[in-house]
Structures are given as structure tokens and as C-alpha cells.
Amino acid sequence: MFDITIIGAGVVGSMIARTLSKYKLNILVLEKENDVGNGASSANSAIIHSGYDPEPGSLKARLNVRGNYLFDKVAEELDVEFMRIGSITLANNQEEVEILESLVERAALNGVCVKVLNHDELKTIEPSITDKVIKGLLAPTCGIINPFELVVAAMENAIDNGVKLHLCEEVTSIVKQESGFIVNTNKNSYETKYVINCAGVYSDKINEMVNKKSFTIKPRRGEYFVLDHFDNNYVRHVLFNVPSSKGKGVLVSPTTHYNYLVGPSSEYIDDKEDVSTDKETLDNVKQKAYSLVDNLRLDKQIRIFSGIRAVSDTGDFVIEEVIPYFINVAGIQSPGLASSPAIAEMVEEMIKGKELKEDYNPYRKPLPRLNKKTIEEKIALCKTNPLYGNIICRCEKISEGEIVDAIRRNCGATTVKGVKKRVRPGFGKCQGGFCEASVMKILARELGCDIKQIVYGKENAYILKEGTKGE
Amino acid sequence: MKTYDLVVIGGGSGGLSAAISAYDEGVKNILVLEKEAYLGGILLQCIHNGFGLHTFKEELTGPEYADRFVKELIEREIEYKVNTFVTEIKKNDEDFTVIYSNQEEGFVLINAKTIITATGCSERTRGEISMQGDRPSGVMTAGMAQKYLNLEGYLVGKNVFILGSGDIGLIMARRMVLEGANVLGVAELMPYSNGLNRNIVQCLEDFNIPLYLSHTVKRVIGKDRLESVIIQQVDENLNFIEGTEIIFNCDTLLLSVGLIPNNPLLTSLGVLMHPKTKGPLVDEYLMTNVKGIFACGNSLHVHDLVDFVTNEGAICGKSAAKYLKGNLNTNNIININNGKGISYVLPKTMYLNNDTTFKLNFRVNKPYKDVELIIKQNDKIIKKLKKAYLIPAEMESVIILKKDVTSLDDIIVEVIE
Numbered sequence: 001m002f003d004i005t006i007i008g009a010g011v012v013g014s015m016i017a018r019t020l021s022k023y024k025l026n027i028l029v030l031e032k033e034n035d036v037g038n039g040a041s042s043a044n045s046a047i048i049h050s051g052y053d054p055e056p057g058s059l060k061a062r063l064n065v066r067g068n069y070l071f072d073k074v075a076e077e078l079d080v081e082f083m084r085i086g087s088i089t090l091a092n093n094q095e096e097v098e099i100l101e102s103l104v105e106r107a108a109l110n111g112v113c114v115k116v117l118n119h120d121e122l123k124t125i126e127p128s129i130t131d132k133v134i135k136g137l138l139a140p141t142c143g144i145i146n147p148f149e150l151v152v153a154a155m156e157n158a159i160d161n162g163v164k165l166h167l168c169e170e171v172t173s174i175v176k177q178e179s180g181f182i183v184n185t186n187k188n189s190y191e192t193k194y195v196i197n198c199a200g201v202y203s204d205k206i207n208e209m210v211n212k213k214s215f216t217i218k219p220r221r222g223e224y225f226v227l228d229h230f231d232n233n234y235v236r237h238v239l240f241n242v243p244s245s246k247g248k249g250v251l252v253s254p255t256t257h258y259n260y261l262v263g264p265s266s267e268y269i270d271d272k273e274d275v276s277t278d279k280e281t282l283d284n285v286k287q288k289a290y291s292l293v294d295n296l297r298l299d300k301q302i303r304i305f306s307g308i309r310a311v312s313d314t315g316d317f318v319i320e321e322v323i324p325y326f327i328n329v330a331g332i333q334s335p336g337l338a339s340s341p342a343i344a345e346m347v348e349e350m351i352k353g354k355e356l357k358e359d360y361n362p363y364r365k366p367l368p369r370l371n372k373k374t375i376e377e378k379i380a381l382c383k384t385n386p387l388y389g390n391i392i393c394r395c396e397k398i399s400e401g402e403i404v405d406a407i408r409r410n411c412g413a414t415t416v417k418g419v420k421k422r423v424r425p426g427f428g429k430c431q432g433g434f435c436e437a438s439v440m441k442i443l444a445r446e447l448g449c450d451i452k453q454i455v456y457g458k459e460n461a462y463i464l465k466e467g468t469k470g471e
Numbered sequence: 472m473k474t475y476d477l478v479v480i481g482g483g484s485g486g487l488s489a490a491i492s493a494y495d496e497g498v499k500n501i502l503v504l505e506k507e508a509y510l511g512g513i514l515l516q517c518i519h520n521g522f523g524l525h526t527f528k529e530e531l532t533g534p535e536y537a538d539r540f541v542k543e544l545i546e547r548e549i550e551y552k553v554n555t556f557v558t559e560i561k562k563n564d565e566d567f568t569v570i571y572s573n574q575e576e577g578f579v580l581i582n583a584k585t586i587i588t589a590t591g592c593s594e595r596t597r598g599e600i601s602m603q604g605d606r607p608s609g610v611m612t613a614g615m616a617q618k619y620l621n622l623e624g625y626l627v628g629k630n631v632f633i634l635g636s637g638d639i640g641l642i643m644a645r646r647m648v649l650e651g652a653n654v655l656g657v658a659e660l661m662p663y664s665n666g667l668n669r670n671i672v673q674c675l676e677d678f679n680i681p682l683y684l685s686h687t688v689k690r691v692i693g694k695d696r697l698e699s700v701i702i703q704q705v706d707e708n709l710n711f712i713e714g715t716e717i718i719f720n721c722d723t724l725l726l727s728v729g730l731i732p733n734n735p736l737l738t739s740l741g742v743l744m745h746p747k748t749k750g751p752l753v754d755e756y757l758m759t760n761v762k763g764i765f766a767c768g769n770s771l772h773v774h775d776l777v778d779f780v781t782n783e784g785a786i787c788g789k790s791a792a793k794y795l796k797g798n799l800n801t802n803n804i805i806n807i808n809n810g811k812g813i814s815y816v817l818p819k820t821m822y823l824n825n826d827t828t829f830k831l832n833f834r835v836n837k838p839y840k841d842v843e844l845i846i847k848q849n850d851k852i853i854k855k856l857k858k859a860y861l862i863p864a865e866m867e868s869v870i871i872l873k874k875d876v877t878s879l880d881d882i883i884v885e886v887i888e
């Protein structure tokens with residue numbers, strides 16, 4: 001019997017698991033995919049929004065502002081890359097200037113510090129900004145995070161503190177008992193006191209396994225371009241369009257590795273899994289991005305991708321104990337990443353009869369991070385483990401030692417994509433062309449399996465069809 | 472800290488040839504650094520024959536061709552390290568510091584008086600060309616599939632479609648058929664192929680593999696592994712033509728859509744890059760704007776034939792030797808520009824000095840038939856050549872006599888129809 005069963009290991013489920021792991025609770029996380037964070041949590045803008053934008057008084061506003069505040073501590077404890085670089089929202093015409101001014105009031109209501117800057121001030125702090133800009137709203141607390149690392153780190157720390165993670169288990173039905181629930185998956189059945197539903201785009205379906213329909217999740221896709229790292233000063237802030245009569249606009253932002261994201265689009269789709277991209281939508285993203293930076297370096301494009309927002313028809317996050325011991329954490333669209341530590345706090349409050357552990361450790365063992373070390377530190381590190389001297393990924397300069405570490409940790413990588421999300425081989429310009437074969441060999445060796453069994457991401461996404469030497 | 476007169480980065484055909492020629496010109500204190508476990512570079516995965524027709528007048532396989540140069544290197548007792556990756560080059564007042572790492576030594580700093588970079592190229596990926604639709608596994612570059620097949624011994628799929636008629640794609644079409652796969656076709660965006668003619672004949676026509684010119688992949692379908700691709704015809708402006716879609720059910724889509732010089736070490740040094748080739752800008756000695764740093768092979772500009780890489784490496788090695796002796800005369804600089812019909816010319820500059828000749832390499836921007844190729848300064852023609860045909864897939868080279876260059880005005884290369 002588990003005290004808590006969390007359905008879904010995205011950023012929300014993982015942060016909740018980690019937060020609850022400080023109590024003497026027997027916690028299980030069920031995730032249908034073969035890795036954590038393969039849903040919306042791995043395909044988003046990676047912005048820790050300041051919180052000036054959500055409707056004042058909404059859960060989104062409250063949790064975003066609180067979540068943003070908590071991120072320094074979270075990032076430090078979990079050793080996750082996080083940089084408060086600030087955001088600038090641009091107004092390029094009179095209509096947009098008026099909207100910008102209304103945003104200042106909204107920011108005050110949400111308790112977020114912002115500042116309006118004029119053209120010249122903006123050009124000084126952000127030379128990449130378009131010449132068309134008239135005014136801009138600077139929100140200094142806005143940050144960028146490595147979202148892949150965040151989910152993995154939260155779950156790793158949760159597991160270090162006793163949480164159980166079962167991957168490749170899809171919840172298929174839930175039966176309410178006299179006390180607690182039976183959660184059935186494609187593989188097993190579990191008895192549990194609490195159910196916490198963090199199933200992203202499927203959170204409405206999970207809710208309806210037990211409760212009346214009270215909200216619907218409509219999938220809304222966002223498509224992006226990714227640019228290579230080529231100049232750490234190309235764009236220094238997160239640049240947003242002012243939401244106007246022409247729509248919500250896009251952003252141009254550095255990532256924590258100085259790649260650049262351009263996007264996202266915003267379109268409702270029918271299929272909750274349809275992360276495809278299409279040319280028209282991306283052309284439109286491109287057009288909008290030119291209203292942020294004049295010199296859009298699409299010659300540096302290395303990838304396109306899309307993610308799916310779980311938009312609730314209620315318009316806000318749905319975080320509620322619908323019936324005793326069944327908690328919905330649903331409709332967590334943007335700013336879900338930014339809010340995640342505060343969402344976890346809110347759910348923590350809802351759990352009754354909990355008792356703190358003595359041996360809870362909020363710190364995750366830091367990653368080796370060779371690229372952030374001085375040459376002397378690198379030399380010393382190689383003495384402890386020679387595998388740090390063997391560079392596997394040329395583009396991102398990642399060593400075998402770091403890849404092995406990413407596989408061996410709790411919540412370790414088991415797929416090519418899993419390695420890529422944790423330590424970046426394959427994220428660079430060659431997109432794995434140089435290193436994928438080496439990464440597969442290391443995975444097969446560490447996991448003790450045949451190399452043909454190593455998949456890219458999803459379970460059926462095999463890479464090698466058959467051996468030619470008769471095996 | 473150890474000091475070398477010359478450090479060669481990359482042990483492919485460019486680097487090997489450069490090291491050998493520098494040695495023969497009197498530079499003895501050389502170190503060659505290679506990332507992979509064997510010297511030879513990309514040639515090691517090119518197990519088909521057809522290499523070395525120019526250099527050795529015989530048809531060798533890639534590994535055989537590489538082996539001849541590796542032997543020459545070893546005969547000369549030139550020092551080399553494999554499984555060794557160069558992570559950084561730093562410029563000092565007089566020389567350079569090279570940082571490399573490997574499993575045995577960890578991270579190591581050495582000094583280099585000159586550096587030749589011959590770091591090869593990478594293949595354009597699906598992300599770079601904005602391939603639309605899903606992002607399943609089974610869509611990969613042709614060179615990657617070649618590596619899995621020829622070096623690791625694995626076939627990546629059974630039903631294959633190929634996008635792009637670059638040489639690697641053509642070679643892989645034949646190779647996959649020989650290993651028992653079905654190759655359904657090759658689509659090429661342009662109305663002409665980007666591969667060598669002999670590869671079209673020997674790799675497609677001989678195996679009845681259809682080539683769809685003016686076609687490209689419109690959409691990739693498959694959630695986990697690739698399930699199908701939709702290809703569609705394009706018009707002269709490269710816009711899709713309605714109603715011309717063809718669906719192919721396949722588990723593999725190989726991309727042969729271009730190669731790009733791989734130079735991550737150079738940008739931070741302030742080496743200027745050529746907007747068209749994406750390699751460094753060099754002078755006739757293949758030296759970059761950072762004095763003492765030379766480049767050759769596919770990291771300088773993409774080559775179709777390994778023989779050209781070998782020649783270029785030799786020029787590079789000679790130049791580095793001259794530079795070390797203080798004999799590189801870089802006075803009287805002349806710019807070289809591309810005129811009508813030319814997509815790029817290399818080198819970017821030459822010098823009017825005591826040397827007798829220099830070599831111009833260039834590519835045309837589209838196929839031409841029965842044209843004149845003119846190399847001139849203002850109205851003065853330096854050299855005129857009649858060409859029955861010129862295609863972008865084949866690099867052209869011309870040797871120019873310096874005595875024919877009489878002023879310091881820009882030299883222009885152009886095609887006259």
C-alpha cells in the first residue's frame with residue numbers, strides 16, 4: 001500500500017514527488033513513457049517567467065510569482081542550470097505602447113517589479129533588439145532554465161530520498177475503494193491512499209476515471225526553431241512581443257547553453273500526441289520574430305521542434321482535492337515550469353497527517369560539468385576518472401565520464417534521447433552525426449544489453465535494424 | 472610544456488598529406504592529433520572503390536587510399552596521437568597553445584609555432600533543412616548510416632528512401648541494396664543532380680533506383696520509427712506543385728543534402744569565415760587571417776574527390792614549412808572575387824611575389840554548357856578557357872602564372888555564356 005501515487009513524471013509530478021519526499025511517506029510515481037519529462041516538460045520555452053502577465057488573482061499569477069521566487073534555492077539544491085537574465089517585452093507601435101502601459105498595472109497587482117524603458121535605453125542593454133522598438137518592459141526577475149535537467153534532477157533527488165519511479169507504466173483505470181484507490185496500469189495494480197493526477201494533456205482522462213467531468217484539456221501546440229550557439233551576446237534577454245490584437249506573438253531567447261529559441265506558435269490541435277511541425281506555421285513564427293530582432297540568424301538553425309500545452313477550458317490551473325484523497329494538478333500550461341516549485345508547495349499543504357523525515361537531503365550530487373571547469377580542474381578530474389579525458393561529443397565537448405555518470409545515477413538515462421537530455425551529446429550542430437554511434441555503445445555496455453535494443457526516445461524508436469555480420 | 476613546430480589537427484587525408492609534405496620540406500618536429508581510433512578520417516567508412524584515380528592512376532577503396540598515406544607518415548616517424556580530441560586553441564604573442572585530451576593523458580597543453588587544421592566536415596541534418604512533419608527515428612544523414620553499416624556492421628533499415636543526390640546518398644543507395652535493403656528512390660530538389668555522374672550511373676541506374684529530380688520531402692510520418700514519407704514536385708521557384716504528391720512507405724530516410732566545413736576551433740580565435748563555403752577565408756598559401764594558422768581539406772571547403780584534398784594538404788604543408796623558415800612573402804596583396812556564374816572562389820587573396828604560380832579553385836552556381844571561363848583583372852584577361860560543361864557538383868581548379876598578373880587590382884573569375 002502506497003501513501004501517495006503520482007501519475008505523470010513531468011516537471012509537475014517530479015517536483016511534487018521531491019517535495020513530498022521529505023516526509024515519512026511511501027511514494028510511487030507512474031509514468032507511461034520510458035523516461036521522465038518527455039511530455040510538455042521537454043518541449044517548451046524554458047522561461048522562468050517573472051509573473052507580471054497572468055490575470056491578477058488567478059492561481060497562475062500567484063503560483064508563478066511564488067515559483068519564480070523559489071527558483072534560486074531549487075536550482076542551487078538540485079544543481080540545475082538557471083540564469084536570471086531578465087525579459088523585455090517590446091512595443092513597436094502606438095497600439096502596443098498602450099498595451100505595454102496596461103501591463104505595468106498588471107505587474108503591480110501581481111507584485112512583480114518591472115520597468116518601462118525607452119528606445120535608447122533598450123538599445124544599450126540589448127543591442128540585438130529591433131530598431132523599430134519604441135518602448136519596452138523590463139522584468140529583471142525573469143530567468144531561463146535547463147528544463148530537461150530540472151525534471152531529471154527533481155526526480156533523482158526524490159529517488160535519493162526514497163520515492164519509487166516506475167517507467168513504462170500507463171495508468172489505465174482507477175477504482176475508488178472504501179479507503180483509498182486501486183490504480184491499474186498496463187502492467188500492475190497498486191493500492192494507494194492518495195492519487196495525485198499530474199498527467200499533463202491526459203489529466204482530464206485520469207480525472208474522469210474516478211470523478212465527473214469538470215474540465216477538459218485542449219491540446220495547443222507550439223512550434224520552434226533552435227539556433228546553434230555562436231555568440232553568447234547575440235541576444236542577452238528573453239524578448240517577448242506585446243500581446244496585441246494581432247495575437248500573442250513569439251519570443252527570442254537564449255538557452256542556458258547560449259543556443260537560441262525562436263517561437264512558439266500557438267495552434268489548437270486534435271491529437272494530444274501530434275508534435276509535428278509544418279512550414280506555414282513556422283514561416284509565421286519567423287515573421288513575428290522579425291518584430292523582435294532585425295538580424296534573425298536563421299542561418300544558424302540546427303533544429304525545429306514542437307511541444308503541446310495542456311490548456312484547461314477553465315482558463316486557469318486546476319489544482320484541487322476533488323474528492324477526498326484525489327488531487328488534480330491539471331491544466332498546467334505556461335507558466336507551469338516557472339510555477340512548478342510553488343505548485344508542489346500547494347499540493348504539500350493539501351496532504352494530511354504527514355511527518356518529516358530526519359534524513360531528508362534536499363541536495364542532489366552535483367554533475368561533473370567539465371565545460372564549466374578550469375583547465376587545472378579538468379586535469380585533476382581526469383586523474384580521478386580517465387573517462388573524463390575521452391571526449392565523445394565534439395559539438396558540445398562532452399566526455400565519456402559524464403555520459404557514464406548520467407546513465408549510472410538514480411533516474412539515469414536508458415535511451416539516446418535520455419543521454420542527450422541529461423548531458424547534451426546530440427544537441428549540437430551535427431545533431432548526433434558524429435557521436436550517436438559512440439553514445440549507443442556506451443549505453444549498451446552500461447545497461448548490459450545488445451546495441452540493437454538501444455532506442456532513440458520512444459520504445460519503438462529503434463535505430464539499428466539488424467546486424468550484417470550474422471549476429 | 473612541450474613545443475612543436477607544427478601541430479596538425481585531424482588525421483584524415485588532408486591532415487596526413489599536410490604533415491607528410493611539411494616533413495619533406497624540412498619540418499621535423501610535427502604532431503598529428505586525431506579524434507578517432509585510427510588515422511584516415513572519413514575515408515575509413517568509404518569502403519567502395521574509386522579513390523585515387525588522379526593520384527595513383529588506380530582505383531583504391533577509401534581505407535586502401537588512406538593506408539598509403541598512413542604508411543608514409545609512419546615511415547617518416549612523424550609523431551601522432553589517436554583517440555585524442557583537440558578542445559581549444561589559444562593565441563599567444565609568438566605562438567599558440569593547443570589543448571587536447573585523451574583517456575591516457577587527460578587534458579594536456581602544448582605549444583605550437585604553426586597549426587594546420589584539417590578537421591573535416593559535418594553533414595546537414597533534418598533540423599537544418601526544416602524537414603516538416605513528425606520527428607521519428609529512422610531519419611538520419613547518409614554518412615551516419617554509412618558509419619553504422621561499414622564500421623559497426625549494422626543495417627539501419629530495410630525500406631529506404633533517400634533525399635538529396637549528393638555522392639554519399641548515391642553510394643549508400645547501392646550499398647544498402649547490396650546488404651539486402653529495398654531502396655525505393657532518390658529525390659533531388661534541384662532539376663539536376665548534385666552527385667558525380669559516374670555515381671548516378673553506377674549506383675542508381677545500374678540498380679534501377681528511380682531519381683526524382685525537382686522533388687523534395689514534403690512530410691515525414693511516424694510517431695516512433697519512420698513509417699512513410701510524402702515527396703512532392705517543386706517548380707522553378709522551389710514551391711510545391713499541387714497534386715504531385717507521392718507516398719513511400721519506408722522505415723528509413725537518408726539525407727544527403729550537403730556537407731558543411733567543421734571548424735569549431737577557429738571562430739574563437741578570430742579567424743574570418745567565408746559566407747559561402749562556411750570554411751575559413753584563406754590566402755594562396757591556405758593561411759587564415761590569423762598568421763600561423765593554415766587550413767585544408769573538407770574543413771576549408773567541401774571536396775568531391777579525395778585526390779584534391781591530398782593536393783591541397785600538400786600545398787598547406789609546404790606553406791607551413793615556408794612560414795616556419797620565415798620565407799612566406801605576403802606583400803603586394805591582391806583580392807580574388809567571384810564574378811558572374813561563380814558561387815565561390817578560393818583562395819580569397821594572392822600575393823605578387825617571386826613565386827611562379829598559384830592555384831585557383833571555384834564552383835559554378837548552376838550547370839553550364841559550352842561556355843568560356845574568364846579570369847581577369849579589370850579588362851585585362853589573365854586566362855581564358857573553353858568549357859564543354861561545368862556543374863556545381865564538380866570543383867574546378869586552374870593554375871595561374873604570376874607573371875600574367877600585372878597589377879594589384881582585384882582578380883575576377885567569371886563564366887561567359
Ligand SMILES: Cc1cc2nc3c(=O)[nH]c(=O)nc-3n(C[C@H](O)[C@H](O)[C@H](O)COP(=O)(O)OP(=O)(O)OC[C@H]3O[C@@H](n4cnc5c(N)ncnc54)[C@H](O)[C@@H]3O)c2cc1C
Pocket residue numbers: 007008009010011012013030031032033036037038039040041042043044045046047048049169170171172198199200201202206221222223264306307308309310332333334335336337338339
Ligand atoms: C510550447 C510550450 C511552451 C512553454 N513555455 C513555457 C515557459 O517558457 N515557461 C513555463 O513556465 N512554462 C512553459 N510551458 C508550460 C510547461 O512546459 C508546462 O506547464 C509543464 O511542462 C507541465 O508539466 P506537467 O508535468 O504538468 O506535464 P508533462 O510534462 O506533459 O507531464 C505529464 C506526464 O504525464 C504522463 N502521463 C500522461 N498520461 C499518463 C498515464 N495514463 N499514465 C502514466 N503517465 C501518464 C506523460 O507521459 C507525461 O510525462 C510551455 C509549454 C509549451 C507546450
Ligand SMILES: Cc1cc2nc3c(=O)[nH]c(=O)nc-3n(C[C@H](O)[C@H](O)[C@H](O)COP(=O)(O)OP(=O)(O)OC[C@H]3O[C@@H](n4cnc5c(N)ncnc54)[C@H](O)[C@@H]3O)c2cc1C
Pocket residue numbers: 480481482483484485486504505506507511512513514517519520521522523555556557558589590591592614617638639730736767768769770774775776777778780
Ligand atoms: C561520406 C563521404 C564519402 C566520400 N566519398 C568519396 C569517394 O567516393 N571518392 C572520393 O574521391 N572522395 C570521396 N569523398 C571525399 C574525400 O574522401 C574527402 O573529402 C576527404 O577524405 C576529406 O579529407 P579531410 O582530411 O578533409 O577530412 P576527414 O577525412 O573528415 O578528416 C578529418 C579528421 O579530423 C578529425 N578531427 C576533427 N576535429 C578534430 C579535433 N578537434 N581534434 C582531433 N581530430 C579532429 C576527424 O576525426 C577526422 O578524422 C567522400 C567524402 C565523404 C564525407
